[in-house]
Amino acid sequence: MHSYSRTDIGWLLKMAWRDGRSSISRLLLFMASIILGIAAVVSIQLFSENVKQNIQDQSKVLMGADFIIDSRQLPNEKVQAIIDSLGADAYEVSFPSMAAFPRNGAAKLVQVRGMEGNFPFYGTLETEPINAAAEYQKRGGALVDATLMLQYDIKPGDSIKLGLVTFPILGAINSMPGSSGISSTVAPTVLIPYRFIEQTELLQLGSRKRYQYFFESPEADLIKLDKTLDPILDAENADLDTHTSTSRRIGRGYGNLGKFLNLAAFIALLLGCIGIASSVHIYIKEKLTDVAVLKCLGASRKQAFLIYLIQIAVMGLIGGILGTAVGIGLQQLLPFLLDGFLPFDVEVSISLQPIFMGLLLGVLMSVLFALQPLLATWYVSPLEVLRVSEKQARGSKKIRVFTFGAILLFILLFSLWIFKDILFAFAFVAGIFITFAILAGISALFIKVIKKYFPTAWGFTARTSLLNLFRPNNQTTVLIFAIGLGTFLISTLYFTKDILLTKTALDNGSDNANIILVDVQPEQRDAVIASMSPAGLEVIDNLSIVTMRMHSIKGKLSNEIRKDTTSAVNDWVLNHEFRTTFRDSLIASESIIDGSWVKEVNSGEKVPISISESLAENAKLGVGDPVIFNIQGVLMETIVGSIRKVDWTRLQLNFMVVFPKGVLEQAPQFHVLTTYVPDSNKSAALQRELVSKFPNVTVFDLRQIYTVIEDILGKISWVINFMAFFSILTGIIVLIGSVRNSKYQRIKESVLLRTLGAKSKQILSITALEYLFLGILGSLAGILLSLISSQLLATLLFEEPFVPSGIPFLLFLPSIVILVLIIGLSNIKSVLQSPPLNILRKVG
Incomplete structure (x- = not known):
């Protein structure tokens, strides 16, 4: 076996440098493919690592405690005994309510937190002035969100009215553990001592309250505690949250965004890989004569092969370094772009793993x-100097199979690293392999159909362009494959982007309510409606809400189902307090998918209820199944009459359980009213009047919620579009390289046509038609395949509905066809501008 000395290695490096120095411009597509692909991977992986690390590091600070026991009602004796045995260090009750500012008459929806104890234990309750955090409980004052104070020009020393109690404002809350940025923007926090909650008289029937008990226990075994106590608390309608489980939940909350960013990185890198193969194919095809000359001068096939392998590896290393540098720069932007979306500040740090992977990926x-096209240098004959051979030796079949297997293994390992799921990794590799096979099959079928049904009556240029598609050494399969695959990946990314951004189209027109009044008591309803009439506001919805729990499902008591370890019924169904309503018709966000809707029932009849599709799945219920509800001590027998598909993304009142009329009218209930307010002035006036007359009524101004959500989704949309653009740009570069791949064959054919007397216009038409056919077939096949892949991604990966956009058909299809056409025509530009003999000398 031959071993290389330092002299031999030095000679190889010199030859690689001398040859590559004159070919830098020809490798720009190669470099661009690597840089963009690596930049996408490094930036996304660095950002993901930073988010995970920040969540882990700040999990205690985000919660403010080691663990929390919470309940939607006052704890019963069993839950209270557990709380007492663990020794709660602080506790609170929190609920949304309207607040009034007497100095300027303003009113605002806030999140009231009645606190007892020295919370938080981790992190800091940051206030202005600083001492307000330590003094508000002792002095009986309120701390108010700093942004809210700024909006309403409120200062320490002013007052805030909550229900029947007016509190002095002691300071502004700059930050507080246990409250997310999004929720505090919609309903800013107001912190008061717990002992004043009862005096406010804000907690009424139906109030959405939450009791939380905070524990500081750094030595506790949280995993064991969660495993032991959580099932007991769940059975009593309470819950245990540890700081570790909270951090995992926060991480899952940004799952779809992370999945999309990983998908964008995966596609960008895959497109980059295709770009590398195309670019190297072009490059090596130009160099085959040089390789033949080297072999004539005594160079071995291994030396010729290594010269170009060294060039490619060095270019890959440089591309990896540049791509990693660009990725690090992009990573610095992502926290800024997502500011306000994440419930914590992401501290950007540089971890070594993504950087090392970026450099390794660049070379690998x-x-x-490039290995497959590089193998052409191994089998080129020295006689290539003396003759022109269109057909190149393909080399050993075993080597080609080995190379293909190595590529599949690389894609599998990379997708496993990106998605951290072996099933997803195999699914992606299988999907890509199937796509390869389908595109190859389409091109083969296309050639067969043209041969069988060749339009002999067509003109010379049209016939010649079709003949080129199945002539010897044609590149129809290669070009349809490259164009189709590039279009497939770009369109899949676009459709996937649409899946995540569907919810950004919020409907806030005048036909829909934008003010919701909650917790309206029965004796207040008429008076509240009367307060709205002078302002010219019409009541859109006037709903009665009845709270209840499931007593038994299909004849089996809820307590028995909880104890049954084989039961498939989800625990939350058994523990949930359902807010139900009754009405005689469906609303816009609902549609019946099973059973039939019942408008009204008479006394004594069976009560057919309508349940949501999600509840049916979680409770394992079907049409005709019996369910008994406990309505504040009264048991009501019902059967499932229908199952509804509910669009929960709409900002309107949707319900899991809906009763027909004639059943719940006399049950204990509260009411929800909705209306449409045209502008912020009328909204503010309505809120001021209602908070002064009915302090327990909570007003949700959806106009503010729309603004917050649109701002957050706008930031996410920007990041998604930016990363999609990054991958699409890579795809365009790949398409350019793939079409340029056919340049040399086209030049020779066009020269021969000119030599035989063909006019430039005819050559131009033949070439244009050929690339038009290839562009249309390749891009159309890619887009149609992307529809299938996007549906699978929506269902299996993102678990979101998929509504195809027309943009890929209306924009991508013509754009890619035009791009292919322009590049194809540019291939023969030199033929049309120079004498045939000059061209033959250059390419011969």
Whole structure:
């Protein structure tokens, strides 16, 4: 076995440098493919690492305690005994309510937190002035969100009215553990001592309250505690949250965004790999004569092969370094772009793993995907100097199979690293392999159909362009494959982007309510409606809400189901306090998917209820199944009459359980009213009047919620579009390289046509038609395949509905066809501008 000395290695490096120095411009597509692909991977992986690390590091600070026991009602004796045995260090009750500011008459929906104890134990309750955090409980004052104070020009020393109690404002809350940025923007926090809650008289029937008990226990075994106590608390309608489980939940909350960013990185890198293969194919095809000359001068096939392998590896390393640098820069932007979306500040740090992977990927993907075209240098004959051979030796079949297997393994390992799921990794590799096979099959079928049904009556230029598609050494399969695959990946990314951004189209027109009045008591309803009439506001919805729990499902008591370890019924169904309503018709966000809707029932009849699709799945209920509800001590027998599909994304009142009329009218209830307010002035006036007359009524101004959500989704949309653009740009570069791949064959054919007397216009038409056919077939096949892949991604990965957009058909299809056409025509530009003999000398 031959071993190389330092002299031999030095000679190889010199030859690689001398040859590559004159070919830098020809490798720009190669470099661009690597840089963009690596930049996408490094930036996304660095950002993901930072988010995970920040959540882990700040999990205690985000919660403010080691663990929390919470309940939607006052704890019963069993839950209270557990709380007492663990020794709660602080506790609170929190609920949304309207607050009034007597100095300027303003009113605002806030989140009231009645606190007892020295909370938080981790992190800091940051206030202005600083001492307000330590003094508000002792002095009986309120701390108010700093942004809210700024909006309403409120200062320490002013007052805030909550229900029947007016509190002095002692300071502004700058930050507080246990409250997210999004929720505090919609309903800013107001912190008061717990002992004043009862005096406010804000907690009424139906109030959405939450009792929380905070524990400081750094030595506690949280995993064991969660495993032991959580099932007991769940059975009593309470819950245990540890700081570790909270951090995992926060991480899952940004799952779809992370999945999309990983998908964008995966596609960008895959497109980059295809770009490498295409670019190296072009490059090596130009160099085959040089390789033949080297072999004539005594160079071995291994030396010729290594010269170009060294070039590609070095270019891959440089591309990896540049791509990693760009990725680090992009990573610095992502926290800024997502400011306000994440419930914590992401401290940007540089971890070594993504950087090392970026550099390794640069070399690995360059060498691996360039290996197949590089093998042409191994089998080129020295006689190539003396003759022109269109057909190149393909080499050993075993080597080609080995190379293909190595590429599949690389894609599998990379997707496993990106998605951290072996099933997803195999699914992606299988999907890509199937796509490859389908595109190859389409091109083969296309050639067969043209041969069988060749339009002999067509003109010379049209016939010649079709003949080129199945002539010897044609590149129809290669071009349809490259164009189709590039279009497939770009369209899949676009459709996936649409899946995540569907919810950004919020409907806030005048036909829909934008003010919701909650917790309206029965004796207040008429008076509240009367307060709205002078302002010219019409009541859109006037709903009665009845709270209840499931007593038994299909004849089996809820307590028995909880104890049954084999039961498939979800625990939350058994513990949930359902807010139900009754009406005689469906609303816009609902549609019946099973059973039939019942408008009204008479006394003594069976009560057919309508349940949401999600509840039916979680409770394992079907049409005709019996359910008994406990309505504040009274048992009511019902059967499932229908199952509804509910669009929960709409900002309107949707319900899991809906009763027909004639059943719940006399049950204990509260009311919800909705109306439409045209502008902020009328909204503010309505809120001021209601908070002064009915302090327990909570007003949700959806106009403010729309603004917050649109701002957050706008930031997410920007990031998603930016990363999608990054991958699409890579795809365009790949398409350019793939079409340029056919340049040399086209030049020779066009020269021969000119030599035989063909006019420039005819050559132009033949070339244009050929690339038009290839562009249309390749891009159309890619888009149609992307519809299938996007549906699978929506269902299996993102668990979101998929509504196809027309943009890929209306924009991508013509754009890619035009791009292919322009590049294809540019291939023969030199033929049309120079004498045939000059061209033959250059390419011969």
